[in-house]
Amino acid sequence: MPNKVVTLGEVLMRLSTPSHKRFSQTDQFTLDFGGAEANVAVSLAQWGIATTHVTALPENDLGKAAISFLREHNVNTDQIYFAPGRMGLYFFENGTMQRSSRIIYDRFDSVFSDFSGDEIDWGQVFDGADCFHWTGITPALSANAAKLTLTALQAASQKGLLISGDINYRRNLWNYGKNPLDIMPELISYTNVIVAGITDLNNCLGIEEESDYEKACAHALSNNSSIKLITSTERNSISASHNQLKGMLYDGRNMHISKSYDITHIVDRIGGGDAYIAGLLYGLLNFTKIEALEFATAASVLKHSISGDVNLASLEEVEALVRGENVGKLLR
Numbered sequence: 001m002p003n004k005v006v007t008l009g010e011v012l013m014r015l016s017t018p019s020h021k022r023f024s025q026t027d028q029f030t031l032d033f034g035g036a037e038a039n040v041a042v043s044l045a046q047w048g049i050a051t052t053h054v055t056a057l058p059e060n061d062l063g064k065a066a067i068s069f070l071r072e073h074n075v076n077t078d079q080i081y082f083a084p085g086r087m088g089l090y091f092f093e094n095g096t097m098q099r100s101s102r103i104i105y106d107r108f109d110s111v112f113s114d115f116s117g118d119e120i121d122w123g124q125v126f127d128g129a130d131c132f133h134w135t136g137i138t139p140a141l142s143a144n145a146a147k148l149t150l151t152a153l154q155a156a157s158q159k160g161l162l163i164s165g166d167i168n169y170r171r172n173l174w175n176y177g178k179n180p181l182d183i184m185p186e187l188i189s190y191t192n193v194i195v196a197g198i199t200d201l202n203n204c205l206g207i208e209e210e211s212d213y214e215k216a217c218a219h220a221l222s223n224n225s226s227i228k229l230i231t232s233t234e235r236n237s238i239s240a241s242h243n244q245l246k247g248m249l250y251d252g253r254n255m256h257i258s259k260s261y262d263i264t265h266i267v268d269r270i271g272g273g274d275a276y277i278a279g280l281l282y283g284l285l286n287f288t289k290i291e292a293l294e295f296a297t298a299a300s301v302l303k304h305s306i307s308g309d310v311n312l313a314s315l316e317e318v319e320a321l322v323r324g325e326n327v328g329k330l331l332r
Contacts (some may be wrong), residue, residue, distance in 0.1 A: 004050045004129040006161075008152050009017040009037030009053050009138050010112040010145075011066045014270075014309060017090040020079075023093050023102070033069040034309020036135045036166065039271045042310040043278030043299065045074040047318075052076040052115035054152070056115035058087045063111075063148070065077065072172070073310065079125055084110035094268060095240035101269070113142040131281060132156035134176060134191075136204060137227050139183050140173035146183050153190040162284070163226075166195035166277055169203040180204045193229045193284070195277050217250040227250070229289070233276055233300060243304070246274065247297035249289060256290055258297040268307045275303035275311035279318065298322045 010035040015029035041051040057063035058308040066087070067077050087109030095101035098330050107113070126132065132155065139146035141268060156163050167188060184204035190196060199218045201207040204224070210216035229251055235329040236244040237266025243266060247258035279299030302313035320326045 005041070005044050005051060005131045006052045006054065006125060006129050006131060006156070007037040007041040008149065009035055009135060010059060010088050010110065010141065011035045011038050011053075011070070012067065012088045012089055012090055013062060014092055020094050020096045023091065023104075029091070033066045034306040036137055036274050036287040037077070038070065039132060039274035039310050040133050040278040040281070042070070042073045042187050042312075043205055046312060047192065047282055047315040049282065050076065052079055052125065053119065054079040054117075055111045056083055056112045058111045059083055059325040060086050060302045062087045065216070076279075077226060078195075079120065081117075081119065082114065083107075083111050083115065086111065087113065089197060092270065096133060097241055098239050100240055107141070108175075109161065110141075114146055115148065116144050117148040119153065121149075122146060122152060123159075124154055125152075126159045126161060129156075129159070129161055129165065131162040133164045133166075133184045133277070133281065134187070135199070136168040136180070136184060136187075137170060137173065139187060140170055140180070143178070146178070146187075149187055153187055155278045157190045159274075160279075162193070163191045164195070164277065164281055166273065167200045167204045168195070168273075169200045171203075175213060181206055189224060189226055192226055193231065193280070194220075194227055194322065195231055195273070197232045213248070214255045217255070221250075221252050229284075231277075231280060231293070231296075233273065233297070243269070245297065245301060246271075247280075247293050247300070249293045250279075251289060257292055258293045260295065261301045263304050264302055266304045269304050271309040271311060272300045272303045274309075274311075276300035294322050295319070 012035045041053045045051045060324040067176040089108040091104040093102040117200050139149045207219050231249045243263045246260040249256045276296045281297030283295040299318045305310040
C-alpha cells in the first residue's frame with residue numbers, strides 16, 4: 001500500500017440547482033465542494049491511501065468550510081494556505097433525458113489563481129510520497145498557477161515519484177495571454193501517466209495529423225520519453241440520463257480496452273473522470289495494468305450514482321463491480 005499521493009489544484013464551491021431544475025426556475029442552490037485534483041485525493045483517501053492536497057483558500061468562512069470538507073474525507077490539509085480574496089465558484093444545472101447538463105464558471109481572480117506558492121517547501125510536501133497528480137486545469141488559470149505547477153513537477157521528478165497528469169484541455173480557461181502549446185509540453189515532459197483524448201493531444205502537444213486514437217497515443221509516446229501510459233474513457237451519451245462508458249489504456253505496444261458499462265438513470269456525472277484517474281492510480285500502485293484499467297472504469301461508473309463532485313464509493317463496492325457482484329442488489 002503506498003504511503004502518500006499528493007495532489008495540487010483549486011478547490012471550488014459548487015452551487016447546484018435542486019431536482020433537475022433549470023437556472024431560470026430555482027430560488028435555491030445545493031452547496032458542495034470539489035475540484036478535479038481534490039476529487040482524486042478524496043477518492044484515494046476513501047480507499048485507504050494517505051493523500052495530501054496542496055492549494056490556497058480564501059481567509060474566510062467559505063475557505064474554512066472547504067478545508068473542513070477535505071478533512072472530513074480524510075485528506076491531509078497541512079499544505080493548504082489561506083489568503084484574502086475570493087473562492088472560485090461554479091454553478092451546475094443537472095440535465096435529464098435529452099436535456100444536457102450545464103455549467104457556468106465564476107473563478108476569475110480567485111485566491112488560488114493568484115497564489116505563487118513561494119512559501120511551499122516541496123521537499124517536505126513530497127517526503128514519503130509515491131505519486132503526484134496534477135491537471136491541465138491549473139496551468140490554464142493564470143501565469144502564477146502555471147509556474148506553481150512547473151515548480152511542483154520539477155520537485156516531484158527530482159524525488160523520483162510516479163507523476164500523473166490529466167491534461168484536460170479547457171479552451172475557456174486560457175485567458176491570460178498564453179495558449180496550451182506555450183505551457184503544456186514542458187509540464188507533460190515530467191509526466192509518466194497522462195489522461196488525454198485526441199482533442200487534448202492536439203491542443204496540448206500539437207499532435208494534429210492523427211485521427212486514430214491509438215496512432216495519436218503512439219505519436220505522443222515517441223516524442224515524450226517520460227510518458228509510459230496514456231489513458232482515457234470513451235463515452236457514448238445516449239441522453240443526459242443514459243451513457244455508455246469504457247476505459248482505454250495505451251502502454252506503447254497495445255491499446256487495452258475495459259469492459260463497457262451501460263449507465264442508466266445517471267444521478268450526477270460531474271467528477272466521473274476524476275474517479276477514473278483515481279481508480280487508475282490506485283490500480284497502478286496495487287495491481288497489474290489491466291486490473292488497474294478495470295478498477296478505474298468501475299470507479300467512474302459508480303461515481304455516476306453519487307451526487308456532488310467526489311466519488312464516495314468504497315473500495316469493496318468498486319471491487320465488487322469489477323467482479324460483477326452485488327450489482328443493484330439490496331444489501332442488508
